[in-house]
Amino acid sequence: MNGELPRGVPLRQAELSARYGVSRIPVRDALLSLRAEGWLVAHGKAGVMIPDLNWKEAEDLYLMRAELECLLFEMAFDNIQEENVKEARGFLIDLDHENLTLVGRGELNWQFHNALYQAANRPTLQRVVEGLNKQAVRYLGFQYGPLGYRSKSQNQHEALLRLIESKNKQAALDYLRQHIEQAGKLLSQYLKNIPA
Amino acid sequence: MNGELPRGVPLRQAELSARYGVSRIPVRDALLSLRAEGWLVAHGKAGVMIPDLNWKEAEDLYLMRAELECLLFEMAFDNIQEENVKEARGFLIDLDHENLTLVGRGELNWQFHNALYQAANRPTLQRVVEGLNKQAVRYLGFQYGPLGYRSKSQNQHEALLRLIESKNKQAALDYLRQHIEQAGKLLSQYLKNIPA
DNA sequence: ACAGATAAAAATGTATACAAAAATACTTTT
DNA sequence: AAAAGTATTTTTGTATACATTTTTATCTGT
Numbered sequence A, B: 001m002n003g004e005l006p007r008g009v010p011l012r013q014a015e016l017s018a019r020y021g022v023s024r025i026p027v028r029d030a031l032l033s034l035r036a037e038g039w040l041v042a043h044g045k046a047g048v049m050i051p052d053l054n055w056k057e058a059e060d061l062y063l064m065r066a067e068l069e070c071l072l073f074e075m076a077f078d079n080i081q082e083e084n085v086k087e088a089r090g091f092l093i094d095l096d097h098e099n100l101t102l103v104g105r106g107e108l109n110w111q112f113h114n115a116l117y118q119a120a121n122r123p124t125l126q127r128v129v130e131g132l133n134k135q136a137v138r139y140l141g142f143q144y145g146p147l148g149y150r151s152k153s154q155n156q157h158e159a160l161l162r163l164i165e166s167k168n169k170q171a172a173l174d175y176l177r178q179h180i181e182q183a184g185k186l187l188s189q190y191l192k193n194i195p196a
Numbered sequence C: 001a002c003a004g005a006t007a008a009a010a011a012t013g014t015a016t017a018c019a020a021a022a023a024t025a026c027t028t029t030t
Numbered sequence D: 001a002a003a004a005g006t007a008t009t010t011t012t013g014t015a016t017a018c019a020t021t022t023t024t025a026t027c028t029g030t
Helices: A013-020 A024-036 A055-077 A082-095 A102-120 A123-144 A150-165 A169-193 B013-020 B024-036 B055-077 B082-095 B102-120 B123-144 B150-165 B169-193
Strands: none
Touching (some): A024 B024, A055 A123, A055 B123, A082 A150, A102 A123, A102 A150, A150 A169, B013 B024, B055 B169, B082 B102, B082 B150, B102 B150, B123 B169
């Protein structure tokens, strides 16, 4: 998640067990879970690796986020309480701090969205959406770095909360979709032009 | 997938290792992967279990399928070749056989859809959609059993292929969405009334 | 110099043994 | 009889050792 391990090269169980000071068994456990979640892919027939970043994956993640989060948000909307909005606003304040790691920022971003989705009470849908958001963290460096997306994102988040408070469902839905789609377009556009 | 193991009760590693004649390590490996994929959930603080069937999960799976498969299908449409349609039709013929297991039927059903989605060339989206389809297999017994959905589904599949062949994109898209949504509604409606 | 076959090395897969944690059974107390 | 605390048993977590597979290096022939 934080880019500490190299992409594209095989991760060796022995290396990892040495690095983290445990035997190979818990390392294997982690690798298996991570592979099932899409964080790792096979490297030939022996070993796994962190997949390279690519614009198609980023675009897919954001397209899926747009569709599924709007669905979830719609289910949640009528049940969103003042308390939920308050909680979400709390995460927004935390996000304003300068010295946050990318991973921390991603986690807070997800918690903000999730605070609103909670009201939907749809565990399965929520679990999938959470997976997509977590995956997207891999690309966060591009958004908050070169793209200078931070303050824009914050403003949009605040605007979304106000639309919720004014109970304007359709406007809020449209706004959320546009918020996600815009981030996705910006990101995949950027990645397409930097084919590193 | 085939309902051979009980839902709602903890699966013990020792039992499973005896059942399959291997040590606990490969059992643990399997449990970890399956949990990450959503096939298993925690049972208290020790152990995992197969989650109970519930209409909300079924509904969510079909709602997500509808959104994401339509997205994928749209991306694929213009690249679908005669060969893809031919392949899909092959799976349809296999599906016509009477003595298939539910799991086999589910696998063929997925392969039919997947044959069409392949043309999209969107690995990430495809992987998520595959996961949703595989999960839905758990509920297949209800569709093909009490609901008598089999022949209807077959007809819809054939109709979809003809819409593809006539290059009528919008009609095909609408038809696919309706095909999935209808199956989902039927299923979740049925599950709601049987709260066993 | 290159392709294919073969041998050595390295890596993953699995079994067993033990440690830590959790669940259960059993007291004891109120 | 119910609740709380304690002891026992069960279950999962981890380390080590070995087997199997895969990869890499070496050799051979053209």
